[in-house]
Amino acid sequence: MKLELNHHITIPKLSQLILADESRLFLMQTIQNPGSITFLFVGPEGSGKKTAAFAMIRSLFCQTPHEVSPCRICQQVLNKVHPDMVWVENEEGKNKLTVEQVRGLQKKISVLPLTADFHVVVIPEAELLNLEAQNALLKTLEEPPANTITILISKQTGSLLPTVLSRCRMVRFRPYTVAELKKILMTHWNWNESEAQQAASQCNGNLLSALQFSDSRWDDFSTKVVADFDRSLSSHAALFIACIHEYEQWEPDILEISGVTPTQRKSRVFQTALQVYSRIWERRLRGEESIPASLDLLAPIFVLECLQQHIDLLETYLSPRMIIDHFFITLRNGFQTGYLEKKSLFDWVAQL
Numbered sequence: 001m002k003l004e005l006n007h008h009i010t011i012p013k014l015s016q017l018i019l020a021d022e023s024r025l026f027l028m029q030t031i032q033n034p035g036s037i038t039f040l041f042v043g044p045e046g047s048g049k050k051t052a053a054f055a056m057i058r059s060l061f062c063q064t065p066h067e068v069s070p071c072r073i074c075q076q077v078l079n080k081v082h083p084d085m086v087w088v089e090n091e092e093g094k095n096k097l098t099v100e101q102v103r104g105l106q107k108k109i110s111v112l113p114l115t116a117d118f119h120v121v122v123i124p125e126a127e128l129l130n131l132e133a134q135n136a137l138l139k140t141l142e143e144p145p146a147n148t149i150t151i152l153i154s155k156q157t158g159s160l161l162p163t164v165l166s167r168c169r170m171v172r173f174r175p176y177t178v179a180e181l182k183k184i185l186m187t188h189w190n191w192n193e194s195e196a197q198q199a200a201s202q203c204n205g206n207l208l209s210a211l212q213f214s215d216s217r218w219d220d221f222s223t224k225v226v227a228d229f230d231r232s233l234s235s236h237a238a239l240f241i242a243c244i245h246e247y248e249q250w251e252p253d254i255l256e257i258s259g260v261t262p263t264q265r266k267s268r269v270f271q272t273a274l275q276v277y278s279r280i281w282e283r284r285l286r287g288e289e290s291i292p293a294s295l296d297l298l299a300p301i302f303v304l305e306c307l308q309q310h311i312d313l314l315e316t317y318l319s320p321r322m323i324i325d326h327f328f329i330t331l332r333n334g335f336q337t338g339y340l341e342k343k344s345l346f347d348w349v350a351q352l
């Protein structure tokens with residue numbers, strides 16, 4: 001299953017969005033009389049940025065705003081086929097948004113909207129715009145065609161040019177609280193209360209992680225990760241080397257991984273596996289799960305610290321294979337000796 005928001009049964013109304021009050025009010029006021037405007041939604045993964053974009057488009061396009069289930073127009077929006085909406089994603093196998101894609105969107109918005117009063121442009125991973133593409137986009141942001149609403153979405157602002165940032169109205173998103181996530185899963189995704197509570201309490205405010213819990217293959221994956229890692233950490237090095245190799249080759253059809261380079265894909269697979277393993281150790285720390293006898297020498301808090309450190313390292317330019325090697329060696333030594341040697345990855349590499 002590809003986890004996409006078009007599994008949404010409803011698109012929330014702007015007034016129902018779970019957002020800081022001032023951000024929600026700002027969006028509602030702006031949309032009353034929009035003209036041409038560029039928004040930049042910034043926040044961590046799974047914090048509701050795309051949902052908010054869909055809610056804004058709904059409030060502009062929908063013809064049955066009081067109905068709960070999506071109308072034909074909203075369905076087109078969700079399937080990203082509405083003629084007046086331009087959704088710019090990276091193409092298969094590419095890891096950047098290119099200047100050609102920006103020119104393509106500029107061409108689409110240079111003519112009058114076909115059915116709605118507005119054009120809406122959404123760039124859901126704006127951090128992927130390369131410099132040339134950003135410079136080309138700048139022309140549109142500086143002199144937008146009439147009635148064009150642009151929504152840039154990004155996890156951070158670091159890779160966006162100051163000139164682009166200065167043209168945007170920024171709306172910040174934060175991770176959801178457990179209570180908020182539970183409410184979203186129950187109201188917008190029709191989950192029952194106990195499922196929603198369980199998923200919400202285990203995914204650090206990330207809606208996308210919570211949604212993965214609904215896939216039974218996700219359960220299989222998590223169970224496998226925990227079993228593989230527990231076993232590899234308590235026995236021979238050969239086992240974890242086999243384990244690394246297997247995850248490296250693994251074709252993750254339950255993860256939303258497309259349009260990335262092989263190295264990025266590897267990083268994401270490892271990162272997801274470490275996140276899964278980290279969640280089981282959080283539960284072990286709280287006493288909700290028992291710790292296998294072979295792994296009881298090391299305090300869970302140190303295990304979690306080590307996991308987080310390597311999850312963060314997987315965000316860097318370092319080789320994922322090397323990071324995961326380091327992870328297994330560090331933790332395995334820890335489980336055998338009862339303490340973690342604080343040797344950084346860089347010292348370790350220098351020794352090789």
Ligand SMILES: [Zn+2]
Nearest residue numbers: 062063071074
């Ligand atoms: Zn509608």
